[in-house]
Amino acid sequence: MATTLRKVGLWILLFLLMILTACEEEVSPKNEKKEPENERVADSGDKLKIGFSMDTLEEERWPRDRDFFKEAVESLGADVMIREARGDDSLQIVHAETLISAGVDVLVIVPHNAEAVATIVNKAHNAGIKVISYDRLVKNSSVDLYISFDNELVGELQAKAITKLVPKGKYVYIGGANTDNNAHLLKQGVFNVLQPLIDKGDIQIVYDQWSENWTPENAYANMQAALKTNNNEIDAVIAGNDGTASGVIKALEAQGLANKIPVAGQDAELAAAQRIVQGTQAVTIYKPIKTLAYEAAKAAIKMAEGETVKTNRKMNNGKLEIPSLLLTPIAVDKNNIDDTIIADGFHQHDQVYEKPAE
Template identity: 35%
Template sequence: MKKRILSVALVAVMALSLALTGCGGDKKSGGDDGDKAESKGKKVGVAMPTQSSERWIKDGKNMKEKLEKLGYEVDLQYAEDDVQAQVSQIENMIATGANCLVVASIDSSALVNVLKQAKDAEIPVIAYDRLLMDTDAVSYYASFDNKGVGTAIANYIVEKADLENAAEPQTIEFFMGSPDDNNAVLLHEGVMEVLQPYLDNGKLVCKSGRTSFEDTCILRWSQETAQQNCENYLSGFYADEDLDIACSAFDGFAYGIKAALEGAGYTDANWPLITGQDAEVMAVKNITSGKQTMSIFKDTGLLADKCVTMVEAVLEGTDPEINDTETYDNGKLVVPSYLCTPVAVDKDNYQEVIVDSGYYTEDEIKNAE
């Protein structure tokens, strides 16, 4: 009887030891997944537009990491600017049991039907950085102040070109965002609200005459189209006079403008002021070398944080943090939004804003290609 008691005790000790070893082994074998929280059994579909722009890669990576740390399964998909591919990806997310969708659209008008499927399935949808238009299926919107981005670009031009005190008119051409992106419309509004008075009083001269959104928008934010437009402006309107300012809504446009200027023989002596948006690492490198004047820094880590808190709130039945309930009317409803603040970055403050914050290292900027 005594032997039997000892045997049972020994088995119990061995079982406890194995259990403890097993727990330790699972934790160790997790590797990079060690920071993930225990699964909550809920799945989030994240639909991003493209990997051709660095900012969307960072957005997707940040979103996935932060959601997984909260214990959610994440299905992250990039559609490479193929509208139908994005529709199919979202359909698949719905079919495979997503409990929430985060959508940065390519063309939101093409998503109306698939978003209705999400609503019918009672799946909440959060618009990420690009407002989803003409649908009542969107619950919340996380973005930057897009009109504020345009205002920041224009105010920078006013200050750096010293338009208040300039003795001579300065020439300007506009390169605005995609017509299927509501953010681009708001950005143009912000730009023109500030710069239109200077166009009216002659301190700014747009020799092409193209200042309206319809005349300056560039489909799918195409760098190649921006370069072609700039080449056409330079050959058609600036053969005998320099272009002073290129008001560009995107870093990718600035790269195309840079190529067009180099092809036209511009040098440091007559290089124009060039704006941008997103503070991509190549843009920051160009800023340090004088080939781009400024960019709008949009901290995608901060934006991802705000969107993730929205996702967590809707999945756990609480109210997310909102700071705008008036601006973003998508044609069906005013979408409750959280708007982050954009920051203008140039040669004078990139170190403080970009490097000191850890967003990029000096080596990343120096070695950008």
């Protein structure tokens, strides 16, 4: 009898174990499917996140870039995280690492130092994040896209405008920051135009120097040295941008030469537009920044969604031929200032034609 009961109990135990195992097999697959489905629903509700690492906001144009880019990204339904490095390479790298850690889908960089920030591109790629080089090309890196204006053409437009005014004479070139690839592209464009005239003997370059960090103060010191070296006998000046042009013009004013020597800049800053009206600056180059910011934002969203961005050039950055989207700049002088930067609302008429303080 006892043996019979033990056998019955064993059979009952085996039966219960079979039922329990069957239940586990039935429940487990459902649970395994349910968790990823919940994760996908959560992911699909998240907005894309674009990181924007900026060199500086000190010059007039960069707050415009920041605001237009933010406006464009948000209008496309994504979020943007913006960091400004205040011209500090180390801080820009730290900021980029912060954006990468925050899980941005695409990182957009305005590099302070074209060489130093190559490490940012590597860090981003290691995290599976694509990188756009905004306005300035990151050198010696595998950056995914470069979007800017045709900076070589900017230099060519500067030189064409000045040589039209001064076809022969002594020229000074006051460049931007040697660490900025754009400064080199601008200079290349300038000398594309000047070199044939130099070879003919029509133009002589009597002073040629970079201005560290693009500052007007460094450009002012350079222009002072140029004037001293040449006993004020200078016929024309081409400056890297409107900020450096302001330093040049300040040095000319100190010698009573403002309005007498044509000066070219670029960026279409308000102060430059005012100087053109007043006659102390001959030309600036207008680069519609809103167009640049919106194109960069659209490209960032497309890249984040795995789409291909249409480009129109390839630019060599010392390592690779980088797919590039280059926009067209416009030369502005007193004859077309109303039809360009004022007509576009880039600056207001009353601001441009504002009389200088007595």
